[in-house]
Amino acid sequence: MNNNHTPLPKVLFIGLGMMGRPMATLIAKAGYPLLVSDTNTHVVEEVCTALGAARFEGAHSLTDVSVVITMLPNSKVVNAVLLGENGIAKGLKKDTCIIDMSSSEPLETQRLAQELSTLSINLLDAPVSGGVKRATAGTLQIMVGGAVEVMTQHAGLLEVMGVFTHVGPSGAGHAVKALNNFVSATGLLATVEALHVGEKFGIDPAVMTNVLNNASGGNFTTANKVHQFMLSGTYASGFALQLMVKDLKIAVNLAEQMTEDMKLGHQCLSVWQEAAQSSTPQTDHTEMYRIVGNHG
DSSP: OOOSSSOOOEEEEEOOSTTHHHHHHHHHHTTOOEEEEOSOHHHHHHHHHHHOOEEOOSGGGGTTEEEEEEOOSSHHHHHHHHHSTTOSGGGSOTTOEEEEOSOOOHHHHHHHHHHHHTTTOEEEEOOEESHHHHHHHTOEEEEEESOHHHHHHTHHHHHHHEEEEEEESTTHHHHHHHHHHHHHHHHHHHHHHHHHHHHHHTOOHHHHHHHHHTSTTOOHHHHHTIIIIITTSOOOSSOBHHHHHHHHHHHHHHHHHTTOOOHHHHHHHHHHHHHHTTOOTTOBGGGHHHHHHHTO
């Protein structure tokens, strides 16, 4: 809540998907004047009714917007929304801050920041980790790239959605997000392969998971995903398998752009891509446990 008398800035939130909708909800509940936009007009109507938000209706809606948050599928969509034929960037006032919370390409983000700077618009890349549950609770881990002073200026807004860390210059947030998910995806894959081998030997995967959590093999997957979503059969962590593949591609591409030979990254991506062939956009990434088991 805003405890002083300074008016909170008006926020335009673009992208009301599984993550964007709860994030926008927190912003509205914190008292920020809110405009919302999404290609799904039904969701826009629901959010406007539930939150008292206003629908974004074009350039004339931008006059008093101070912050734009994008939560979109990829860099291509972000660039189109901001700088495309009907892009909104040219309609924004100077010193507006755009916070791209999507999982975007780091080098594309650097180029976008440069283009926006010619319009006197600031860009922070601030992707998140934590899934729908933490988005709803306002406890996301937010990785921020860009100017520290711009981040500080909007610290109150970021704190509404989670805990934020400045990780470096423009694009660094998106780089850290992709690399984090590479580490996460690798740990998950190693875990499910180990559990299936152990099970074929006659070891209860629940028992093995408990041992791993008290041994050197314990990791985020063993602590937060195996019992909760895999062995329970719910597969409902709130993060899609195909989105993990997208983030792995970003990480591997970044390694190539940095001329680093990410050997494990290529192998990990290959296995996840194979799994994605039998998935839908709704398939949760914890279903790797089922998919890897079926390949055995």
